[in-house]
Amino acid sequence: MRGGKLLLTALAMSAALSGTAAAQVPDGSDDPFFWLEQTEGERVDAWVAEQNGYSLGVLQGDPRYQPLHDQALAILEARDRIAVPGFNRDGTIDNFWQDQTSVRGVWRRTTLESYLSDQPQWRTILDFDALARAENANWVYKGATCQTPNDDICLISLSDGGKDAVTIREFDASTGRFVEGGFVLPESKGGATWLSNDELLVYRDFGEGSLSTSGYPLVVKRLRRGQSLDQAVEIYRGQPDDLAASAYTLRDPDGRLRAVIVERTIAYYNSERFVLTPEGLKPFALPRDAEVQALLGDRLIVRLLSDWAMPSGDSFRQGDLVAVDLDAFIADPATARGELVLRPGARDSIQDVTTTRNQLLVSLYENVRGSIYVLRPEGATEAGWTRTRLPLPENVSVGLGSTSETTDQLFVNVTGYLTPPTLYLADAAAAQTQVAKTSPERFSAEGLTVEQFQARSADGTMVPYFVVHRADMPLNGATPTLLYGYGGFQNALLPGYSATVGKLWLERGGAYVVANIRGGGEFGPAWHQAALRQNRQRTHEDFIAVAEDLIARQITSPRRLGMMGGSQGGLLVGAVLTQRPELFNAAVIQVPLFDMLRYTQIGAGASWRGEYGDPAIPEQRAWIEEYSPYQRLQAGQPYPEVFIHTSTKDDRVHPSHGRKAAARLDQLGYPVLYYENTDGGHAAGANLRETARRMALEYTYLTRRLMD
Incomplete structure (x- = not known):
């Protein structure tokens, strides 16, 4: 003390x-x-x-701090990292890059041919270190929203020191300059989306009464070029206890506007949607917890978090990927039909969905091991659309990267606990892949291995977890072991290469454990929903079960076992600390x-009542x-x-x-x-x-x- x-x-x-x-x-x-x-x-x-x-x-x-710091910094600033690519409509590639000279980062561009070479020739679009110096500001880049089909005119989001609240400014990537007299939105949580070249839909702080109790925007307005914010026309206003209101557009690969959607997020997993028509807003009658994934031709692709019985008689199950005809659904949802695209198994989970110009891509995990499928409606059966697996390594994590809207090319990320990231360029139409970039090893994996075990939780549920350790690890409880978890918001912890964990922990003899506990999305919506609200304790029990299993297997012991988690994972670690402190010697x-x-009274906490419940209600x-x-x-x-x-x-x-x-x-x-x-x-x-x-x-x- x-x-x-x-x-x-x-x-x-x-x-x-x-x-x-x-x-x-x-x-x-x-x-x-x-x-x-x-x-x-x-x-x-x-x-x-x-x-x-x-x-x-x-x-x-x-004395061990400085060597650890220097090793971490060398990894983070390494110039031979894979530069994460983003397709532009004209086929060029964009990248946001940080290193020892670009600490805040630089937005840069090259051709696809140059990107695939050993020494890409980059053109700087915007240097955020230089911008921060010039404006004497603590700018942190938070992303760009660009016009379609003109990728060069963008809304740049800049954060003061990393806050969620951002200042938004219009920028011309072709000239590398902010647009004189262009759109400028002062600091606020929220965002904006392009309606046309000269119009935005803006959701932000418009003054008194325009924010929810969670601190997020309740009001969506149409802002035309040349107007001040107080001249913007309101098109939607939510209720004070809602989480937020927002807007987005659905466009085809040629950039043509197909629908403008305004979303009222009442709480997590509970949203009303409206489509903007010339007559005003019209209900967009998807289930409130459905997730809009993509637009493929005329088909809107939706992921279901609960069963859906459509008025037309079609019915689908929790976890299904479903397609509906967008125009028919807008015109009359009572008669619109649905198609089953994909139905995951009990230990499967759809992690990501995207499209190229003509193809639908799904990242599907089977028992926490990844694969990517190309799905097509041709020859569709009751079991779902036809699907073809992309030729990629197995027993690893695979992630859908940037896709082309003008071709069927996309980038795919492949990684594992001991597998450095490899970037593939794929042709979805031909179901072919080629290695585009590889990352060098950042730590010595010699003698290391990965095993997957299961622990029995308090209610009997089997909870999987991965252990990365030395193959010759003695089973005597002496191995320093770090147990990591999250367990919330349907966020899945998938196998991935962490150079810093490897260098700062595994290389030095430690074991690293990732617990795939309930509350996450490792096995789809049901795995998440099993630990919502009144069942949140299951998340903690699952984590405790993994810790006990590690000790029972004599992989480690309470003297050598530590735990780590951030945000919701920080809550997890705090809860487990107070419930079973005798299991751990570090947190x-x-x-x-x-x-x-x-x-709910602190920060953005009120927005998470759908996950945890509301402490203002006695029962909850x-x-x-x-x-x-x-x-x-x-x-x-x-x-x-x-x-x-x-x-x-x-x-x-x-x-x-x-x-x-x-x-x-x-x-x-x-x-x-x-x-x-x-x-x-x-x-x-x-x-x-x-x-x-x-x-x-x-x-x-x-x-x-x-x-x-």
């Missing part, structure tokens, strides 16, 4: 936090660390500086959710307070020293979650390391150098806890 600090104020001592009080009064009035929910301020800034000073002193003072808690009785608060880590922290437990890190600029999961966790642990007398990056946003790293520092801090901590 580090006593005599700002933590131990008279307020903290006189109003010691109890789980009961916090659960009964979730407005923060009985929370001695409520003041840490203020983003910045003299008192908060002083507390953060004191925490950072102590934690950096401990971790950066360890890295990254940009976490932690106070779940107040999460009862589910949440059973596991909310902040309220469950108590004295006399075998908590290990934990490492919590977050970012001041995180406007999604507010840094106060991590701050209050550290403050409460310290108040209770536990050792704790806390680091708050003043930039970086929810990604906790606005540039490569900050990312390298974060990684070095994490693995220095893990070395001290698990390897020493």
